[in-house]
Amino acid sequence: MDIEKVEKSEKNPITTLWDDILFMPVIGLLDSKRAQDIMDIMLEEADATNARYIILDIKGVAAVDSAVANHLVKITKATKLLGCETILSGITPNVAQSLVHLGIDLGNLITTARVSGALEAAFSRLGKTVVSVDALK
């Protein structure tokens, strides 16, 4: 693995959260170079693991403007072409308002405020559910 690739992976970690579900938190600024890096990493990992869902958590993204939103839309379109759906989590009220005001169409993209909501959405589509142990007693 070359140094550039290692640096890219360190800046943009991705991990398997569950069978068929990957998780990638994004922290900091999201410019077009970084968006391309994120897209490359997500596509490589989705291809290598055959994952069906990627949770992309943007809670740590400094600001979401129309350029960032367009990057996110492109990333989700790319993963979809591999048969892997992106779920966008970490949407804050400010981000939600910005997206509406900017007139950004997220299409059929699944968005949630919390990572747990994204995980639930993925589980639901995979026919899985989380139940309390007490409920099973």
Next chain:
Amino acid sequence: MNSVLRETVKQLHGCAILTLPSDVDDELLHSLSCQFYSYVIREDLQGVVFDFSNLRTLDCRLAEALFGFAKAVRTLGPQVEICSICPGVASSLALLDFDAGEIVISRSLTASLDAIHSRSGLER
């Protein structure tokens, strides 16, 4: 089945698998599609899977033609899925703002066949 179809199409459990060759171009696509439409009608298929695994590069125009082909096949009746798009192709198409529309895309041929059979309520 004529030679172009024989080289690119296999039938499995009521589904046709059309494996696109790496050198697919407009001419080949035109010839293939004309023959494939008749084949789909004749065989009364449950599903059709377009396997993109051989394609390492794809420009937006050819992608639109291929997806258009898939959509046209779907209007003839069978369920249609596209599978095995490689990361490089996915990245290029996304950057070109390519819209796959409502065509279902799966990770692998197995996933496509499973999905078609699951929706049809058939066992493989």
